[in-house]
Every structure is written in structure tokens, then in C-alpha cells.
Amino acid sequence: MPMQSPSDFGTKADGSPSEDYCTYCYQGGAFTEPDITMEEMAEKGGAIMAEMYEIPIENAKRFALEQLSCLKRWAGREVPSCGSCGMPMRSPGEFGTGADGSPSKDYCTHCYRDGAFVEPELTLDAAVERYAPMMAGHLDMPLERAREMVRQYLSTLPRWRV
Numbered sequence: 001m002p003m004q005s006p007s008d009f010g011t012k013a014d015g016s017p018s019e020d021y022c023t024y025c026y027q028g029g030a031f032t033e034p035d036i037t038m039e040e041m042a043e044k045g046g047a048i049m050a051e052m053y054e055i056p057i058e059n060a061k062r063f064a065l066e067q068l069s070c071l072k073r074w075a076g077r078e079v080p081s082c083g084s085c086g087m088p089m090r091s092p093g094e095f096g097t098g099a100d101g102s103p104s105k106d107y108c109t110h111c112y113r114d115g116a117f118v119e120p121e122l123t124l125d126a127a128v129e130r131y132a133p134m135m136a137g138h139l140d141m142p143l144e145r146a147r148e149m150v151r152q153y154l155s156t157l158p159r160w161r162v
């Protein structure tokens with residue numbers, strides 16, 4: 001989950017905030033449910049998403065599983081994701097490129113090439129309108145709910161964060 005306010009962050013053994021995990025998952029330097037599997041976590045997360053955004057439960061679980069498989073706890077490493085569209089970048093071809101042609105670790109190839117955004121004029125509203133129908137189709141959910149979900153998600157990304 002996105003961690004926005006200080007109380008969203010988990011705590012390390014010394015009580016200081018964890019940069020990696022939220023308060024539901026991590027307290028006092030340990031996972032709150034150390035034995036939970038990725039599938040069980042997807043069941044829980046999927047059920048919450050299904051209710052919140054009117055997504056058929058099986059689709060919500062499948063989506064939760066896709067998301068979880070990119071996270072540090074489950075992937076075993078940090079899978080970087082694009083700071084503009086959120087796409088996970090697993091293979092070198094998925095990374096955007098800097099002005100000198102080197103791979104960008106911040107943005108994907110669809111959003112960022114040669115050191116600049118592919119669509120510098122793109123606004124958050126336009127991005128929501130673009131991605132929401134894809135999300136609605138992918139998860140078989142109402143378009144209105146998909147707009148809320150996409151907006152919520154995009155607003156946590158570096159390009160759109162306010």
C-alpha cells in the first residue's frame with residue numbers, strides 16, 4: 001500500500017520508521033504475519049480491492065498477486081516500477097533511456113526516452129482517462145471505479161505526486 005502519512009510506515013526494531021514496509025505488515029522490526037504466503041496475502045488484498053472497487057473477486061485476487069510479485073518481500077529484490085505509469089520494469093528493454101542513452105531507473109520505455117518524457121504535456125487527468133478503460137477491461141470492473149483506482153494509484157507515483 002502507498003505510505004503517505006507517518007503513521008502508515010512500519011517500525012524497525014528500534015522503533016524508527018521502516019522505509020520498506022507499512023504498519024500493517026511490519027512492526028518492531030518484524031513482519032506482523034511472518035508465515036503468510038504471497039497467495040494468502042493476495043487473498044486478503046484481493047478481497048479488500050474487490051469490495052472497494054467492485055471488481056469480481058477472482059480478478060481482484062489475480063491482480064493482487066501480480067502486484068505482490070513485484071514487491072521486495074516476495075520478489076526477493078526490488079523490482080523498479082515506472083514513476084509515470086507504474087509498469088514494473090523487469091527486463092532491460094523495459095527501462096526508459098536518459099539523454100546519453102543509458103537506461104533510466106525511474107521511468108519505463110513507453111514514458112521516457114532520450115532524457116525526456118515521450119508525452120511531456122500529459123496531465124494526471126489525461127493519464128487517468130487513458131489507463132482507466134484498460135484497467136476496467138482487464139479487471140471487468142465499472143469504469144467509474146477504475147478511474148478512482150487509477151487516480152489513487154497514479155497519485156502515489158513520482159511524476160504525479162503533489
Ligand SMILES: [Zn+2]
Pocket residue numbers: 082083084085086087107108109110111112
Ligand atoms: Zn511508464
